[in-house]
Amino acid sequence: MIGTDGKPVASQGNSLSASDDGPQLYPNAAYTSMEDDSNWVVFKDAKALAGSPYESKQREYADCEAKNPDFTQPIPDMGPQHQYSGEDKQAALAYAQAARKKGFDWVKDPDADTPTSITIPGTVSESELRRFLKECPTDGANISYAFAGTTEEFGYDYNKVLSEFTSGSASTEAAPQQ
Numbered sequence: 001m002i003g004t005d006g007k008p009v010a011s012q013g014n015s016l017s018a019s020d021d022g023p024q025l026y027p028n029a030a031y032t033s034m035e036d037d038s039n040w041v042v043f044k045d046a047k048a049l050a051g052s053p054y055e056s057k058q059r060e061y062a063d064c065e066a067k068n069p070d071f072t073q074p075i076p077d078m079g080p081q082h083q084y085s086g087e088d089k090q091a092a093l094a095y096a097q098a099a100r101k102k103g104f105d106w107v108k109d110p111d112a113d114t115p116t117s118i119t120i121p122g123t124v125s126e127s128e129l130r131r132f133l134k135e136c137p138t139d140g141a142n143i144s145y146a147f148a149g150t151t152e153e154f155g156y157d158y159n160k161v162l163s164e165f166t167s168g169s170a171s172t173e174a175a176p177q178q
Contacts, residue, residue, distance in 0.1 A: 028052065030073065043074050084115050084142075091141040092116040099136045112136075116142050122149040126156040133165040 028048035029041050043049050046061035065071065092110045096118060099107040106121055120129065151157045 044075060089115040089140040090119065092143050095136070095138065095141060095143055099132065102135055104132055104136065114144075114146065115145045117144045119146045119148055119160070122147075122153055124154075126154075126158075126161060129158060129161050130165075133162070137165075 028043060028051060030044045030048065041052075041054075042056070043052075045060075046058050048054050049058045049061060058103055089110070092115060095109050096109045099118075106124060107118060110117055120132075124132070145162060147154065147158050151159065
């Protein structure tokens, strides 16, 4: 995403998203999102690029719209993101309790906002994460891992480590800032 000064916007590890009813980086943007590794800005149509640093792309966007008249720009839904089942919540709570019994004292119970997510604190080393994932498999439960910091802050690529153990069956997300 390009800032109003024409330079790329860096997220600094923070997260921001806004929809039609929220603040926008550009006046005609339909959606703005800045997260650790991705920055997005969505415009509903070519006309909406006016007044933004992307204005020079208006003609290309309009040509694309003409070639694809049935296309509409999808705007992410900013409503409630997920409904968690009681079974999923209980499975995540049991998972956290079992992990603590195995000596992973840093595993806390999931919080009310993300009741199926286990937060991995920034103090967990790569070898400790590997040991945790080996000794505490999710066994198909709907459990995700949230990391309390960027890979740079952890000092290793936790996504790579996680993918070695999950084969795409678990998800990661940024933990809320404390």
